Amino acid sequence: MNQIKENMPQNLGVEFAEYLSRKLNKKFECQEIRRIFGGASRETYRVRLIEKNKRDSVNVIYRRSQKNSLIETKQETEYLAYSLFQGTGVPVPKLISFEGSSQSLGAPFLVMEELEGEAASPFDSDVYKPFEEEIGKQFWTILGKIASLEVPKNRLTKSFKNPSNDTTWKNELDYWVGVIRNDSLGIEPILEAAIRWLYRCPPKQAEKICLVHGDYRNGNFLVKKNKITGILDWEMAHLGDPLEDLAWALSPIWCWELLSRPAYLISREKGLAIWKKESGLRIDETSLNWWELFACVKGLAIWISAGNEFISSRNTDPVNLFSAWIPGDIHKEVILDKMEALIYL
Amino acid sequence: MKPDINQSLMILAQELIQRFSPLLHEEYEQSRLNSLAALIILGSINLDKEIANLSDHNKLIEKWLSKSLVQIHDSELKEELVKVLSSGEDSITHAALDSRNQLLKKNLVRVQAYFEDIKEKDSLIESWEILRKIHNDSKINHLLPMLKE
Numbered sequence: 001m002n003q004i005k006e007n008m009p010q011n012l013g014v015e016f017a018e019y020l021s022r023k024l025n026k027k028f029e030c031q032e033i034r035r036i037f038g039g040a041s042r043e044t045y046r047v048r049l050i051e052k053n054k055r056d057s058v059n060v061i062y063r064r065s066q067k068n069s070l071i072e073t074k075q076e077t078e079y080l081a082y083s084l085f086q087g088t089g090v091p092v093p094k095l096i097s098f099e100g101s102s103q104s105l106g107a108p109f110l111v112m113e114e115l116e117g118e119a120a121s122p123f124d125s126d127v128y129k130p131f132e133e134e135i136g137k138q139f140w141t142i143l144g145k146i147a148s149l150e151v152p153k154n155r156l157t158k159s160f161k162n163p164s165n166d167t168t169w170k171n172e173l174d175y176w177v178g179v180i181r182n183d184s185l186g187i188e189p190i191l192e193a194a195i196r197w198l199y200r201c202p203p204k205q206a207e208k209i210c211l212v213h214g215d216y217r218n219g220n221f222l223v224k225k226n227k228i229t230g231i232l233d234w235e236m237a238h239l240g241d242p243l244e245d246l247a248w249a250l251s252p253i254w255c256w257e258l259l260s261r262p263a264y265l266i267s268r269e270k271g272l273a274i275w276k277k278e279s280g281l282r283i284d285e286t287s288l289n290w291w292e293l294f295a296c297v298k299g300l301a302i303w304i305s306a307g308n309e310f311i312s313s314r315n316t317d318p319v320n321l322f323s324a325w326i327p328g329d330i331h332k333e334v335i336l337d338k339m340e341a342l343i344y345l
Numbered sequence: 346m347k348p349d350i351n352q353s354l355m356i357l358a359q360e361l362i363q364r365f366s367p368l369l370h371e372e373y374e375q376s377r378l379n380s381l382a383a384l385i386i387l388g389s390i391n392l393d394k395e396i397a398n399l400s401d402h403n404k405l406i407e408k409w410l411s412k413s414l415v416q417i418h419d420s421e422l423k424e425e426l427v428k429v430l431s432s433g434e435d436s437i438t439h440a441a442l443d444s445r446n447q448l449l450k451k452n453l454v455r456v457q458a459y460f461e462d463i464k465e466k467d468s469l470i471e472s473w474e475i476l477r478k479i480h481n482d483s484k485i486n487h488l489l490p491m492l493k494e
Contacts, residue, residue, distance in 0.1 A: 037376035123489060186447050190476055192454045196461065256489065318380035325387065329486040336473075336480055343466070343473050 081234035117222030136265030144278025203287035206241035247291030303328035
């Protein structure tokens with residue numbers, strides 16, 4: 001059993017309410033605490049609290065680090081990314097509290113206000129119907145806004161690595177290849193060929209260095225009818241090339257049953273036009289192709305890592321096995337398609 | 346004759362979903378149990394053809410590596426390949442076939458990288474045909490709609 005799990009309070013809801021009461025100088029009681037299914041990098045809970053002598057309850061989201069997560073990331077990364085977009089055109093939940101150490105409640109955590117809306121499965125092709133056009137426009141507009149934001153370097157460079165425009169691709173590729181080398185349970189020729197190609201044919205240097213969300217896709221935003229109410233899951237945020245997020249969001253894995261509509265929203269052409277207008281950036285097709293193949297390699301690295309967590313019994317959450325089997329298989333097929341296209345050129 | 350493993354696993358998974366999942370009050374635990382059961386079904390579907398696939402794939406890679414020897418002018422690589430190809434495995438257990446498969450794939454990767462360096466396009470195309478066949482035989486992503494149900 002890992003350290004963080006051992007440190008989990010017996011009565012998490014009560015202790016959480018006590019913590020927040022101290023923090024905000026109020027008197028809360030926990031009415032309900034429920035873990036939300038999905039996502040393997042954090043344990044996420046919806047907590048319903050009621051303040052003493054008040055009638056209405058308030059819902060907050062409590063995101064707690066777990067030691068053996070699908071993606072090993074620092075909670076501070078997520079906190080800094082959320083902080084950066086508070087009060088901007090990029091909808092994110094309001095931050096209530098952040099604890100970077102395990103002293104309170106046994107593990108680092110974030111507390112945020114709960115936003116309206118639901119997060120959908122990225123594998124459900126019908127989930128945004130009949131609002132695909134409206135949500136699609138918002139999806140690519142918001143990504144353009146993220147790319148256009150000038151990052152206040154003094155604040156973020158303390159925690160984030162600050163890559164140069166011409167090395168960001170290599171930093172990212174080295175990192176994810178490292179994950180593959182550490183966690184792979186066997187050799188996969190399709191993946192190895194893609195890695196060789198990526199090192200051999202690098203993209204052009206990044207037009208700018210921006211904050212990259214790192215996992216911008218359907219399923220990682222909240223939607224209420226025809227409106228995106230919040231962009232979530234910033235734990236893989238880092239400084240890098242804006243094309244990285246673009247390529248990840250376009251990846252066929254997120255529209256596997258309807259490839260003509262990335263993220264099951266609007267067409268690729270429409271999405272890219274919106275992103276270009278909003279970000280004010282150019283799209284170099286060759287570089288975008290590089291980042292799209294990179295997205296598959298990064299994806300496979302994540303799914304390989306998940307499979308390793310599961311088979312080693314460090315984290316037997318079924319989401320890890322599912323990730324290793326189905327998304328891993330999809331990304332392998334996408335790489336295969338791309339590599340065949342390159343070899344038959 | 347004993348009940349077939351694949352079919353038994355499917356029935357057990359259905360039992361988990363239909364009988365035990367509704368008994369759980371926590372939505373999180375219920376979702377987790379349903380996912381587990383769905384994965385057992387998925388695993389049982391693939392179990393049946395796994396050994397035959399591994400055996401076929403090993404033969405395919407061995408054939409390609411043997412054929413490639415003519416195009417390889419790196420004596421060290423050639424020597425190692427000959428050694429691998431002459432060390433065939435008679436056992437048809439899953440573990441033995443899988444271990445052989447890993448060894449062959451490792452060498453396929455080495456030879457592909459070599460052919461990329463010397464731009465031996467025809468052999469590379471043949472290797473990608475093999476990788477496509479291997480993927481098609483073992484793929485499971487077409488079962489995604491089933492998992493959503």
